[in-house]
Amino acid sequence: MRLDKYLKVSRLIKRRTVANDACDAGRVTINGVTAKAGSNVKIGDVLEIRFGTSSVKARVLDIQETTKKEEAKELFEYL
Structure with missing residues (x-):
């Protein structure tokens, strides 16, 4: 999936x-x-x-095309 999306x-x-x-x-790194x-x-x-x-540092846990607001926090974890 594209980074911006x-x-x-x-x-x-x-x-x-x-x-x-x-x-x-240039404010985002992977x-x-x-x-x-x-x-x-x-x-x-790690973003x-x-x-x-x-x-903010976060690790990608899951990738989905769309998600509900409540489920969005399950796509990453803060480091």
Whole structure:
């Protein structure tokens, strides 16, 4: 699955356009490598998203095309 879509579906970032902009600005990494919006996300990958001065690290546990709000937190775990 594309990185920008995964960020939206998992609700790590609320909108796909915002996820796309974050990727284009180089604020998202997959396993320590700066990633583009079209990069593929696989189960077990570690994502790091930098928001200003803070950052979020999460491990991908599952990939789904769509999900309900309550189930979105089961797609990843915070590190």
